[in-house]
Amino acid sequence: MERQNPILEVRRGTKRFPGVLALDDVSFELKPGEVHALVGENGAGKSTLIKVLTGLYSPDGGEILYDGEEVRFGSPGESQAAGISTIYQEVNLIPLLSVAQNVFLGREPRNRLGLMDVPRMNREAGEILSRYGIEADVTAPLNTLSLGLQQMVAIARAVSIEARVVIMDEPTSSLEAREVETLFGVIRQLRGDGIGVLYVSHRMEELYEICDSVTVLRDGQMVHSGPLADLSRLELVSLMLGRELDEVREGGATSFGEAERETGREPILEAKNLTRHTVLHGISVDVKPGEILGFAGLLGAGRTETAKAIFGADPVDSGSVKVGGKKIRSGSPASAIKAGVAFLPEDRKSEGIIPDLSVRENIVAAALPKLSRAGLVSDKAQDEVVERFMKDLDIKASGPDQPVRELSGGNQQKVLLARWLCMNPRVLILDEPTRSIDVGAKAEIQKLVDSLAHDGLGVVFISSELEEVVEGSDRAVALKDGSVVGMLSGDEVNEGRLMALLAEGGSSDEAAESREGADER
Amino acid sequence: MSGRAAGAERSFEWSTIAPWLRDRGVYVAFAVMVVFNLIFTENFASLITLYNLLIQVTPVLLCSLGLALVIGTEGIDLSVGSIMALSSAAVPLYLGYGWPAALAIALLVGAFAGAINGSLVAFAGIQPIIATLAMLVAGRGLAQIFTNGQLLTVTDPTVLALGQARPFGIPAPVIVAVVAVLVVAFLMKRTTFGRYVLAIGGNRSASYLSGHPVRRTLLAVYIISGLLAAVAGIVATARLSASDPSNIGLLIELSAITAVVVGGTPLTGGRVRLAGTVMGALLMQLILTTFISNNLPFTVAQVLTAGIILVAVYVQKGRGAA
Numbered sequence: 001m002e003r004q005n006p007i008l009e010v011r012r013g014t015k016r017f018p019g020v021l022a023l024d025d026v027s028f029e030l031k032p033g034e035v036h037a038l039v040g041e042n043g044a045g046k047s048t049l050i051k052v053l054t055g056l057y058s059p060d061g062g063e064i065l066y067d068g069e070e071v072r073f074g075s076p077g078e079s080q081a082a083g084i085s086t087i088y089q090e091v092n093l094i095p096l097l098s099v100a101q102n103v104f105l106g107r108e109p110r111n112r113l114g115l116m117d118v119p120r121m122n123r124e125a126g127e128i129l130s131r132y133g134i135e136a137d138v139t140a141p142l143n144t145l146s147l148g149l150q151q152m153v154a155i156a157r158a159v160s161i162e163a164r165v166v167i168m169d170e171p172t173s174s175l176e177a178r179e180v181e182t183l184f185g186v187i188r189q190l191r192g193d194g195i196g197v198l199y200v201s202h203r204m205e206e207l208y209e210i211c212d213s214v215t216v217l218r219d220g221q222m223v224h225s226g227p228l229a230d231l232s233r234l235e236l237v238s239l240m241l242g243r244e245l246d247e248v249r250e251g252g253a254t255s256f257g258e259a260e261r262e263t264g265r266e267p268i269l270e271a272k273n274l275t276r277h278t279v280l281h282g283i284s285v286d287v288k289p290g291e292i293l294g295f296a297g298l299l300g301a302g303r304t305e306t307a308k309a310i311f312g313a314d315p316v317d318s319g320s321v322k323v324g325g326k327k328i329r330s331g332s333p334a335s336a337i338k339a340g341v342a343f344l345p346e347d348r349k350s351e352g353i354i355p356d357l358s359v360r361e362n363i364v365a366a367a368l369p370k371l372s373r374a375g376l377v378s379d380k381a382q383d384e385v386v387e388r389f390m391k392d393l394d395i396k397a398s399g400p401d402q403p404v405r406e407l408s409g410g411n412q413q414k415v416l417l418a419r420w421l422c423m424n425p426r427v428l429i430l431d432e433p434t435r436s437i438d439v440g441a442k443a444e445i446q447k448l449v450d451s452l453a454h455d456g457l458g459v460v461f462i463s464s465e466l467e468e469v470v471e472g473s474d475r476a477v478a479l480k481d482g483s484v485v486g487m488l489s490g491d492e493v494n495e496g497r498l499m500a501l502l503a504e505g506g507s508s509d510e511a512a513e514s515r516e517g518a519d520e521r
Numbered sequence: 522m523s524g525r526a527a528g529a530e531r532s533f534e535w536s537t538i539a540p541w542l543r544d545r546g547v548y549v550a551f552a553v554m555v556v557f558n559l560i561f562t563e564n565f566a567s568l569i570t571l572y573n574l575l576i577q578v579t580p581v582l583l584c585s586l587g588l589a590l591v592i593g594t595e596g597i598d599l600s601v602g603s604i605m606a607l608s609s610a611a612v613p614l615y616l617g618y619g620w621p622a623a624l625a626i627a628l629l630v631g632a633f634a635g636a637i638n639g640s641l642v643a644f645a646g647i648q649p650i651i652a653t654l655a656m657l658v659a660g661r662g663l664a665q666i667f668t669n670g671q672l673l674t675v676t677d678p679t680v681l682a683l684g685q686a687r688p689f690g691i692p693a694p695v696i697v698a699v700v701a702v703l704v705v706a707f708l709m710k711r712t713t714f715g716r717y718v719l720a721i722g723g724n725r726s727a728s729y730l731s732g733h734p735v736r737r738t739l740l741a742v743y744i745i746s747g748l749l750a751a752v753a754g755i756v757a758t759a760r761l762s763a764s765d766p767s768n769i770g771l772l773i774e775l776s777a778i779t780a781v782v783v784g785g786t787p788l789t790g791g792r793v794r795l796a797g798t799v800m801g802a803l804l805m806q807l808i809l810t811t812f813i814s815n816n817l818p819f820t821v822a823q824v825l826t827a828g829i830i831l832v833a834v835y836v837q838k839g840r841g842a843a
Binding site: 313343 | 537711712713714716717724727728729730733734792
């Protein structure tokens with residue numbers, strides 16, 4: 001294995017952007033039949049490296065060797081034709097075409113008349129999917145599948161194109177545990193076939209389960225490359241962070257404090273019987289001031305949908321939401337905001353940031369009515385708020401005028417948090433606040449949430465990392481298929497009990513299964 | 522080795538040039554046209570030429586200001602020319618009640634047509650291009666029905682003054698245009714409304730989730746566009762001393778959209794360049810007058826305009842490609 005020639009190699013790769021050295025003399029090798037983890041905080045240079053490998057960027061220095069020969073890909077198309085397939089975080093397929101058409105996009109089988117041979121395409125697509133243990137109706141339009149299944153289709157498409165290298169950029173970020181297992185099955189099969197897999201992920205468990213070796217990037221430099229088994233998790237985290245081991249251990253797995261908080265007796269937020277056809281089935285939750293209420297659940301359990309229903313962003317068929325005892329109008333975020341509710345959406349890019357606007361304008365987006373009189377914005381009041389929150393949250397930007405799209409994921413998330421915190425909210429709903437941001441920013445946000453609860457805010461905390469829910473929450477709600485299947489508080493909140501609830505809670509297995517099946521259609 | 526270096530260098534240069542060209546290109550092009558005229562056009566460097574240029578550009582400029590806001594929300598308003606015709610038709614019809622009533626009704630007609638556009642877009646969820654296309658067709662038809670398809674002369678001195686008077690030596694349409702630019706600039710720079718426009722165009726979901734009044738803002742944007750088109754219609758009527766619904770504002774939407782795009786406002790919304798829009802309108806008008814005053818074929822002017830539009834759209838795409 002050691003002697004084997006690498007299928008893909010970067011030697012002293014360098015990429016410069018105005019003012020930034022995104023890749024600084026980075027070298028690494030990917031061998032055939034190897035699953036190679038690429039890790040690092042946001043801004044470490046992972047995306048840049050991938051873009052250089054796939055031909056989206058041309059390197060400013062160094063060389064790329066593919067199968068022992070120096071190559072220069074001018075476009076992603078060229079690298080793909082050479083046998084490098086890339087699966088991006090966001091599914092890059094065509095929603096309205098059928099699953100089979102997506103698998104064969106651009107290389108559809110033809111019949112004698114030169115027309116698309118649909119029966120053959122469907123048959124072959126079915127074979128490809130089932131070879132990797134993916135169950136889906138190949139004739140259904142792609143957008144009727146769950147996000148997870150769409151991702152699997154993207155992977156099936158990528159590996160069916162005679163790939164010799166497969167690059168996966170956080171492939172599991174929208175997958176359920178069950179789907180992750182299927183994906184790992186696919187990856188093991190790829191490894192067996194002698195394909196080199198470059199695997200980018202933030203999730204430690206996954207890395208250790210599936211990867212053979214690891215390359216750690218930090219600030220555009222390669223800080224470590226070698227077999228993964230030689231590194232403990234703690235060592236890996238410390239390499240990524242560039243912090244001393246003791247420091248990491250002291251912080252625990254997450255940065256939520258241990259101390260008990262004073263929580264009020266009367267709930268600040270009460271949602272009763274929220275119901276929306278096929279999505280939510282009579283959900284009731286309440287949050288007290290100074291309390292962190294965790295939402296646990298698998299993908300599609302209705303966590304985001306519940307949060308949006310509470311915030312008034314999604315319509316409900318029935319049910320009510322009260323803040324501080326007063327009912328708020330359903331279907332109107334503006335009314336929820338006025339009552340003191342803040343909502344940090346899960347999808348930062350499509351629902352959070354306004355990319356072309358500056359950091360300043362993004363921070364004050366929700367507070368505009370407060371910072372203006374008779375419709376005129378007060379520059380002074382606005383700049384005070386922006387300055388304070390950029391400092392308090394340690395937002396790294398060249399200044400308040402920098403367009404927010406140029407910031408790293410973690411800093412964008414802080415800008416969004418600032419947008420809500422400057423409203424002095426009474427209830428803060430956080431939907432996956434630490435998702436796909438780097439370890440450092442993650443810890444900062446966890447600490448911040450903790451201190452906000454200390455200050456008496458009621459916090460709803462949604463996370464797909466059970467560990468985070470357990471360490472962060474005073475109480476945890478387990479959601480499954482749009483219903484509450486359990487509520488844990490105090491010492492009961494632990495991973496074992498939550499998992500048991502998510503696995504077995506609620507309706508009988510049969511009913512749950514049939515509903516799951518229906519959701520996937 | 523050298524090939525690669527050159528390639529890298531070129532892509533680096535393009536990534537700096539594209540945004541620069543997008544933001545400043547219209548000024549450069551305008552300067553080039555001015556220099557060309559100074560050399561080749563007789564009597565170009567005179568106040569009369571300048572005023573003529575400004576007077577001629579006023580209707581396009583007024584429409585393009587409204588369009589800049591609409592385009593800022595990722596919308597489009599094809600109906601500005603027809604709204605000009607509608608408001609123009611209203612002037613002679615209501616002059617019997619005095620000039621204030623006639624002008625007020627002309628403005629109201631524009632605002633009302635804009636409100637219909639805005640309601641279709643904001644509340645009925647109809648795509649802006651379709652909603653305003655309907656108004657483009659219906660508006661001019663209605664204007665012709667109101668006037669029986671005839672040209673109606675206007676003789677009221679106050680109305681005519683709006684197109685022909687020269688207080689302090691400055692032509693009245695120029696004053697109207699300057700006031701409109703200042704008002705729209707104030708709206709965009711200083712008010713929450715301006716922020717909402719940019720936020721909606723930049724990311725509508727994010728804007729909605731931040732509690733912005735998305736629908737009300739969209740409605741207001743189309744009403745403003747209708748109002749400005751009505752002002753343009755009144756000025757055009759006053760210049761012409763007549764209301765001519767068949768011709769007033771005909772195809773002006775294309776010039777106005779061109780001015781906005783050439784001025785650096787992307788059709789994808791989220792950014793509005795008002796100074797660029799003004800410059801874009803001036804540039805288009807200058808190209809036209811240059812060709813006319815030098816007796817060059819009009820078709821060449823059209824080809825040049827098309828070329829400028831392509832360059833403008835291309836440099837706006839530059840950011841993603843580079």
